[in-house]
Amino acid sequence: MKGLNRKVKGAWCFLVFLLVPLWAWTQMRPVSGVVRSAEDGQPLVGVNVVVKGAQTGTVTDLDGRFTIEVPQGAVLVFSYVGFAEQEVEVGDQDFVEVTLQPGEQLSEVVVTALGISRERKALGYGVTQIDEEAVKNSGETNLVTALQGRTPGVFLSRTSGTVGGGASILIRGINSLDPGRSNAPLFVIDGIEVSDDTDVLPITSDKVSLGLAASSSTQATASNRIIDLDMGEVESITVLRGATATALYGIRAANGVIVITTKKGKAGKPRVEIDYNTGWENPLKLPKVQQQFIDGHRNDSKKRSWIFYNWGPEWRPESEDVLHDTYREFFRTGTSQAVSARLTAGNDVFSYRLSGSLSTAEGIVPNTWYDKRNFSLAASYRMSPRFRVEGSLMYANTGGNRPHEGRKSVMNVIAYTPNIVDLTQYETPYKYSENFSLGIIDHALYLAEHNTYVDDVNRLLGSIKAEYKLNEALSLHYTIGMDGYDDVRQRNVSPETDEGNNMRGFVVRNFVRKRSLTSNLFARYQMQRGRVGLSLLLGQYLYHSRKQWTSIRGENLSVTNFFNLNNTAELFQSNADVWYRNMAVYGEASFDYDRYLYLTLTARNDFSSSLPVANRSYLFPSVNLSWVLSDMTELPSLIDYAKLRASWAVVGKDASPYRIGRYYGLASNFPFNDVLGYALSTSIGDENLRPEFSKTLEVGGELRLWKNRLGFDLSWFRTTLSDMILSVPISNATGASVYLTNAGTMENQGLELSVDFTPVKTSNFSWSNIINWSTNKGRVLEIAEDIGDEIVLMSLRGVTNKYIVGGKIGDLYGNPWNRTDDGQLIIESDGYPRVNWDTLVYMGNAFPDWIASWINDFKYKGFSLSFMWEWKKGGKAIDISRTYSIGNGILEETNDRYMKVVFKGVRLDDNGNYVPNDIETELHPTFFYRNWRVYRYAPEVYLQDASWIRLRNVSLTWRIPKAVVDKLPISDLRISLIGANLFLNTPFKGFDPELNYFGANSNIYGYTGLRTPSTRSYTVRVNMVF
Amino acid sequence: MKNANITIKAFLLAGLLGVLPACNGFLDVNDDPTRLNDVTLDLLLPTTLEALSKTHYYLAYTASQVTHQMDAFGGYYGEFSNASAWSTIYLKGMNNLRAMIDKASAAGDDYSPHYAGVGKVIEAMYVGLLTTTWEDVPYSEALMGSANVQPAYDTQEALYGQIQNLLDEALQLLDEPESAYSPASDDLAYGGDLDKWKKLAHSLKARYLLHLSNKGADWNAILNHVAQGLSSNADNFQLVYSASNPNPWFTNVAKANETGNFSITHAAYFIDLLKGEIYPVADPRLPMIAALTSGATEYIGEASWDPNAPESTVILTKDTWYSTQTAPVLMMTFAELKFIEAEAAYHAGDMARAESAYFEGIAAHMDQLGVDANSQANYMSHPAIATVDLERIMMQKYIALFLHQEAWTDMRRYQFDPNVFRGFVEPDYNGRNLPGQRARYPVTEETRNPQNVALHRKDFTTPMWFSE
Structure with missing residues (x-):
């Protein structure tokens, strides 16, 4: 501590020493004025005004006005993009009117560290100044x-x-x-x-x-x-x-x-x-909510059950279910x-x-x-x-x-809400345990309001x-x-x-x-x-x-x-x-x-x-x-x-x-x-x-x-x-x-x-x-x-x-699907690829x-x-x-559900060799979309x-x-x-x-x-x- | 003009000098007002006890799946690492415990052998949990902070030696007549009752000697320690929870079930055992341990590995004994000690002692759960229960150790033998048909201490030294 104080004191002494011999006296006074364009007489905004030789300055305001401190006998330099630089001797004027001619000189003033305005041309580094209009x-x-x-x-x-x-x-x-x-x-x-x-x-x-x-x-x-x-x-x-x-x-x-x-x-x-x-x-x-299937699982709609996702039967126009574009309707x-x-x-x-x-x-x-x-x-x-x-x-x-946002927020619950749920209203009195999911997923509007x-x-x-x-x-x-x-x-x-x-x-x-x-x-x-x-x-x-x-x-x-x-x-x-x-x-x-x-x-x-x-x-x-x-x-x-x-x-x-x-x-x-x-x-x-x-x-x-x-x-x-x-x-x-x-x-x-x-x-x-x-x-x-x-x-x-x-x-790394050495997707006997959760590979930045x-x-x-x-x-x-939202069958990206597909890739044959895959499989909600080993959290699907x-x-x-x-x-x-x-x-x-x-x-x-x-x-x- | 200059100079100088005294100590603000540089012993004991209880919960969560007491809704257990338990033990349990023991052991006016003794009993328990979960772990080079950021591992054999040493030291320390400070209300388990700590130390000596049954156990030594161990349920080593600090089974399993975040539930094997499918007698403890899901009438345990199994109907709720808000986490019970005694006596050939210990063990557990005397008598007099043999002893111990790491250790000692644990079958699931013998080292340890881990890493299904 003592050493530290000595250092500080030393610095102070240095400062004071430097100041003392420089003591002197000259009068400074303010000068204001206005700058206009010679082209149309309109005030010019943002004209740089500097005191010549002093490297200090200001800029004109929206009315073309400025105020600046000047010593006796000062010369003001006015510069503006597209206009010729102009020097004006202040003399004993308090107010200076300046008209700039179209021309070419530029000497912009920018605010730098400690709020000191300096000419841009004096700076040995890049700097950007943003004005109030922007x-x-x-x-x-x-x-x-x-x-x-x-x-x-x-x-x-x-x-x-x-x-x-x-x-x-x-x-x-x-x-x-x-x-x-x-x-x-x-x-x-x-x-x-x-x-x-x-x-x-x-x-x-x-x-x-x-x-x-x-x-x-x-x-x-x-x-x-x-x-x-x-x-x-x-x-x-x-x-x-x-x-x-x-x-x-x-x-x-x-x-x-x-x-x-x-x-x-x-x-x-x-x-x-x-x-x-x-x-x-x-x-x-907003993501696109699918309008083809209703809630539940395969052939059963499971309204008011713990099955709250959207993997149910196809919606029929004659049914009493009203489909909702949940994301769009909620906001x-x-x-x-x-x-x-x-x-x-x-x-x-x-x-x-x-x-x-x-x-x-x-x-x-x-x-x-x-x-x-x-x-x-x-x-x-x-x-x-x-x-x-x-x-x-x-x-x-x-x-x-x-x-809050993220987990358990309105944005999270909408990603769980089947399309048969109306998010613009909820039943009153509202009981969490009796809502559309029997108290597992909140109703987004109730959540937002309460x-x-x-x-x-x-x-x-x-x-x-x-x-x-x-x-x-x-x-x-x-x-x-x-x-x-x-x-x-x-x-x-x-x-x-x-x-x-x-x-x-x-x-x-x-x-x-x-x-x-x-x-x-x-x-x-x-x-x-x-x-x-x-x-x-x-x-x-x-x-x-x-x-x-x-x-x-x-x-x-x-x-x-x-x-x-x-x-x-x-x-x-x-x-x-x-x-x-x-x-x-x-x-x-x-x-x-x-x-x-x-x-x-x-x-x-x-x-x-x-x-x-x-x-x-x-x-x-x-x-x-x-x-x-x-x-x-x-x-x-x-x-x-x-x-x-x-x-x-x-x-x-x-x-x-x-x-x-x-x-x-x-x-x-x-x-x-x-x-x-x-x-x-x-x-x-x-x-x-x-x-x-x-x-x-x-x-x-x-x-x-x-x-x-x-x-x-x-x-x-x-x-x-x-x-x-x-x-x-x-x-x-x-x-x-x-x-x-x-x-x-x-x-x-x-x-x-x-x-x-x-x-x-x-x-x-x-x-x-x-x-x-x-x-x-x-x-x-x-x-x-x-x-x-x-x-x-x-x-x-x-x-x-x-x-x-x-x-x-x-850098972003992800768990890839299993692939052969030459990069072909390996398909397992169930017809699906598998995410390799033990390996991380570079996937982008x-x-x-x-x-x-x-x-x-x-x-x-x-x-x-x-x-x-x-x-x-x-x-x-x-x-x-x-x-x-994809795991829950909410989005249009899941409309291919139950489709029979053959994934492009290779499979192991009985001799242990890779042969082109020919196993037909179904895009099944549980075994494909919701399966974290296959698709659900596969980075190759979700990292875009x-x-x-x-x-x-x-x-x-x-x-x-x-x-x-x-x-x-x-x-x-x-x-x-x-x-x-x-x-x-x-x-x-x-x-x-x-x-x-x-x-x-x-x-x-x-x-x-x-x-x-x-x-x-x-x-x-x-x-x-x- | 000159006067003006002097005035200005004086003003300036005064201003500058005025700032300097303020600089004294200006920067000395790097001590956190919300924390302490040093604490008293009574502020560390509760921390390590709470961590010990939490560790028991974490370890039982996975151990109970290996022993088929529990099973996960989402699928049969895969290789686990118990990272939460690892970090709780080293980052909350043992580091603060070591600080407490070091402080209590320091010679001088504050020398507090009672705290040191209690501390060593707890440390023995931590070492026991560590080695039965991961086998070889850092111990003698552990807890040194930045002085050794990649601690070497001790072998299981050495760790079992350490456990007995720690307990011997603890017993000596607890017997010292003078202690500057002694545990009191900060002792969340025993309220400062040193006799109970001594009983616990003997009980633990018996438990960890028994672990080495395949290495040539000294049955009489075990029985000697049992005699000095816990003498009733009142001596049970446990942490009791409350509404403001709810039981972790309640928070993480029972309450989570209510909100659809299903995790684990009773496994088919355990439910079958209690409802009389393995031995032809219904266990009165079943309704206390498992609740039925709404609408269900029959107890059906989860068999997540079997695609043809019926849907399970059992669940842990806020009303089942082990997962109420205020339920204790049991760390060492009188019932367990009685079964240790029964097993040791059985092997030592003292069948009379084995039998009485066996029944006392069942009664102790039933008392704890609140089974009435009539039901107890009916159950224990049933021929399927009343004939005492190794199989019965181990099966009753298995029930009494519901949601406890020791049940896993017992199964490993007997190589999951279906002749001891009748009807136990390890399914062929997801490429594995052998039971879990150990937890993998946590990923954090794999990445932060790779050289040492590499020397001790073994397959998930490779038996540990103690069980060979």
Whole structure:
């Protein structure tokens, strides 16, 4: 400990020493203005405004307005795609009006680490910035899903089609071999780390085992917490993909960073924006329920019996049985409404922004809903020309009814429900034991209406940001903020359902509380000597988080359907309290030569609470180089801009809290009566654990041609992760099952390409395209010897997702049918093939070969049309629901039942030789479809190509002509139609394979189904500005 | 201007220095507030006892299928590995038990031989369960945590030696007059009654000596230990369950049956035996052990291996004796000890002792189930029961050991001999016509400790050393 404190003090001294000689004084002041196009006089949105030589800047808002801090005698540089760069001397003006001429220069500004805006051309790594329009036009309510297709190198997976459902995001693939580690990126809003946790809590009774543990596969409806954010407050999102881009975040950012900048108050007259939207949604893709046979077995319909599957006689039109398309009839049309009001006002000294928004949605599963209420206040105050403070408070109240998915959920019971059952109604009074299956399978509607899981989240995000400009060159920045949420959930389980029947129903109350605090102080120094520019940065970072949860379960309801803990006879509890802290000092030195060669060096020393005391301090360096050839020398006139970049970085990842050493915790099944028992943890943490290291090399280039009409941005990277912290499974005979130690090496390699193309651009009409394409392959290089050579993440229904040395991340193995050496199917004497349950063979990879998106933007006068195609090429998945619905004779795929067939393959003849198969057999329900040795869980049947092409979203916006608007008391009016998932083309049978069976922040891929289906949605939006 | 600079510098410096004291201990938050670094002995004994009982349930689940007490609805048993029992023994039972024994044995003010003694009795039992299930298992190199992640295996012969050593040590420790701490209400089985633990230790010595009957058993030694063993049903070593901690047979079998998740039920052989098809006498225990499915009038056991067998009509429910919510899991009973005595006396040639022990054993089990005295007398006086021979002794022991691992051990000792277990037939099913002699090593062990497993892996139907 003492040594550690000395190190921290040392770093501080270094910082103070550096600051002192740089003390000086120059006046800074704000300048605002507006930028218009010379073509039509319309304001230009997103124009980059930078102070010449200072590398700082801003962009214009929707009205073409901007505000920027300038020193005396400053020159502002304005640049915009398709327009000539223009320099304006500010002099003593407070307001600058600029008109840009069509032309060719570009000097885009992007938000980088720590929220610092920098010119894109100075960056030696790939970065993507997504603006508010793209977020709005996505038609999404979850910020994570709004990123879909907007940036290369990012792989999104949704976990449920329910309203408010979760999603998770992988930046440049899986970065950890530990099945239990999160690969989620860090989210930073205005400099404050915010939670995107998906809280998966105990929701079941341990009285009866139904495969419903508190796992991500059953709680996929749980939201990832970034959903709490009001999307209308987002100004821009920057996705920092590589280790160089995130180097200043150190150990906190090993999985990439998503930097979100929210909207602030702006100088100018008050502006009020009101937005209303309403939408509808329907299931996108449902399996086809067979309409040929009824329930029962062969010739007997077995209504109200324990034979609840659909293997009965052929349906006859004259029979009294009404056939139902159970999947289609069960779902309803989901609806949503949202309204928001936002006010901005201010002057040069004080400006603020106030906003409120309300939204409510009802999902396609009856009785599911999700509401969201957001209020926020942001203000900035310039106390003196040198000192500025900004404060913001964002409050969110979100929640809904989000019943579990997976086993025993509505999606599971429909896969068991024969087609003669009407899922739109049930008999009342409903008795589970007397329903269509005599109390084995729930009626889906009763289940949906009675077993609920309602969450109520209150979240507050508050931050203060202060900037002190000591002089033109030196500034101090301090940001402190907290993110806190309380999530109270209640799950009701009716005694008249499968899950609650054993213990006469139960109630679970879950309380989650998370608080986190970010404090970040840095000093920035910038200078220019002739052709050489220098920028230095030094800072200190503190992060604290604590998450507590308590789960109380009460079983055995006395009064039926009175769901309160007061009404339960037996109470059980579990709880957790997880602390984590991180501290760091960091620095960056950035040099440029004549504004075409940029070199940036960074270093960050991290101190982590979750590592052993002796090993908790680590230094991570990075270097990146940007070389703008087009600014260095004259290139052929075809080329407007050409840049090469390269970077190298080392970053680390620490352990999860409380994993070092061994503890005693409350033993399972205790208290036993009234006696307590404790048990040693079955996981042992290496007392000498080190952080894992990843070294990333990234090279890339940017090229812009044809008067900026065509642009390319290419990145290649290779990340080698060594000393990976792994939960190594060890022989249980050691008294433990897992040993956490540094034990693996892997490599991630990828290629990311962005192309933008503007084939048409006239004053009235323009058409522009962006194509994003990326591929990423993770490879396991080494797993410590005493672990063996593989790590199994999941084995379900004959499909195993595991890491093998030399294999790729996402590899799927399956139990094949028995085959001869030359690959012919071996048919047994009963005429069927057999699954070899003792052998696993490679059957594909869960991750796509590549993903691509194609974004189109058309503008014609006041109309703009934007749509995005997405293509996921390759990647396999098994739809878990099909193993039930086919085994139960529910789907059309079973219409060949009782057919006589001869399987193509070979059989053994009497001499023990293989001869072509000639054994005729029947596709019998019991011996074929329901037989796990033959067909039921055969991976070769169920593991399918999960490629797809889809029209992810379309938005058409009409900006009402000024002539009309001027007659109304408003200044701007837009009407938009937005559609999502309008078209899907996939060879995958069953549900939309996009949903991951294992929920948000799970590392298991390749399984889908038993999720609330994904939806096709339509939204109408009206946007008014006063 | 200069003043302003000084003010700013002072402000800045104060700010920076102000942060430093806060850094003291800032990072020392890696201790989980919900767990402990060390615990007392009374917090470990309940854990290992509960795990021991759960292990008995897991092992009986498969053993009872091998012995045809039970059969699976879904098809006759195949090769099993008992992975749940393996992990319960090593990850919950023995690791915490070893921690308790080490702590209790440490010399000093806290030296607690009574806990150490109780611990060694339990450890002997765990070793017995391990070796009768998998034969060779890790023991002397086991439980060393990360210090030895691929422990070597001990042979069954060595393990049987260890069992007797542990029980001898236990008896000495339990006799020590002073113990800093002694088990009390944390002793979920005996409530801290050390005499009962001593009786149990002797009973276990008798049980595990008898296991080696094919290796030349010392019958008199067995009988000596029996004399010092359990003396009534009140001494039965068992764990009693409750509404809040229900019996595992209730949770996993009886309740699961009610929700259509059918697993196992009484096998045809066992039902036939109780209803008088093998010996011409109906056993009054039958309705207590098996319930009829709705509408059924005749007891028909499951014969899943026989496609022509009639549909079974028997089932474990929340009302049958072994699977009520609050039923005990029996780990060692007075009845079992009496049958050990009967068998040993029979082989030692003391027929009088064998006979009286035989009847006492039947009565003990019937008392336990609540069979009234009249029915007991009628049953025991029936000629088919009253003639005492090895076959009768073993058959009555087989009934008294319903849902217990020991029934499997007994059958293996007599090579599933139909002359001892009358009418027992191993079916030819799915390519196998020999009974299961062992569990396979769990897949986790096969993948995590492959070299050692390879040295000890044997076929499912290969007899163990003890039964050869």
